[in-house]
Every structure is written in C-alpha cells, then in structure tokens.
Amino acid sequence: MQLTANFTLDELTRTTTGLPNVPNRSERAALLALAEHVLQPLRDALGQPVLVTSGFRSTAVNRAVGGVPSSQHRSGQAADIHVSGMTAMALARRIVALGLPFDQLIEEFGQWVHVSYGPLQRRQQLIAVRREGRTRYLQGVT
Numbered sequence: 846m847q848l849t850a851n852f853t854l855d856e857l858t859r860t861t862t863g864l865p866n867v868p869n870r871s872e873r874a875a876l877l878a879l880a881e882h883v884l885q886p887l888r889d890a891l892g893q894p895v896l897v898t899s900g901f902r903s904t905a906v907n908r909a910v911g912g913v914p915s916s917q918h919r920s921g922q923a924a925d926i927h928v929s930g931m932t933a934m935a936l937a938r939r940i941v942a943l944g945l946p947f948d949q950l951i952e953e954f955g956q957w958v959h960v961s962y963g964p965l966q967r968r969q970q971l972i973a974v975r976r977e978g979r980t981r982y983l984q985g986v987t
C-alpha cells in the first residue's frame with residue numbers, strides 16, 4: 846500500500862524479528878501523517894532516497910528490539926532513517942533547517958536519525974550517545 850509518492854506501508858512496518866507487525870487503523874493513520882508531513886517533504890527536498898530502518902513496531906516487535914513501551918514507534922509516529930552519503934548529524938541538521946514539523950528528532954549514536962510526527966509538535970532535538978554502556982541524551986543537534 847502506497848502512503849505517499851515514495852513511501853509504502855510495507856517499508857514502514859518491516860521487521861527482521863519475524864514477529865507480527867500489523868498496525869491498526871489509528872497506527873496506520875499515524876504512519877501516513879509521518880510520511881506526508883515529514884518523510885516525503887524531506888525526500889523531495891533532498892532529491893534522493895530516505896531509507897527507513899525501523900518504523901511501526903507492534904508490542905511484540907517493540908519488546909523484542911528492547912524499545913521502551915512509550916516509544917513513538919509503537920504508535921506509528923516515529924521512524925529511524927538514514928540517507929546514503931549523509932552523516933546522521935548532517936541529516937538531522939537538514940531536517941531542522943528545512944523547518945519540517947517534527948515532534949522529536951534524535952541523532953542516534955552517529956548512525957541514524959529518529960524522527961517523529963505527532964500532535965504535540967515539541968520540536969525536541971536530542972543527540973543519543975552511549976556512555977559506560979548506558980544511553981544518554983544531550984540537548985540539540987545544531
């Protein structure tokens with residue numbers, strides 16, 4: 846099922862866990878909103894593919910990958926993305942510079958960008974780093 850010109854429901858629900866990962870109606874609506882308001886405008890601005898490594902997560906998938914129960918991946922509001930040839934930090938900064946209406950943006954471990962879209966639109970910007978085996982969040986990506 847095509848959500849926008851370049852994003853499908855399939856790629857936003859893909860999982861390597863082998864567990865069921867089927868969004869309900871409101872979770873599908875959240876994925877569509879994320880694609881329409883953030884992912885597709887980003888893809889259009891960059892002119893190159895935005896690869897989604899993790900989008901929606903069912904309760905079982907979220908548990909299997911160690912996600913917190915309150916994760917916005919659970920509700921279909923978040924995706925982890927990367928773009929070939931761009932560092933995660935450059936991608937995060939580009940999303941801010943474009944003025945996309947994200948809720949939360951996290952540059953995670955220099956590897957990928959977690960971006961969410963939701964009603965709060967906090968425009969929260971964080972950098973996730975691992976220190977002494979624990980994840981810490983630093984303020985700001987710019």
Ligand SMILES: [Zn+2]
Nearest residue numbers: 923924925959
């Ligand atoms: Zn994420």
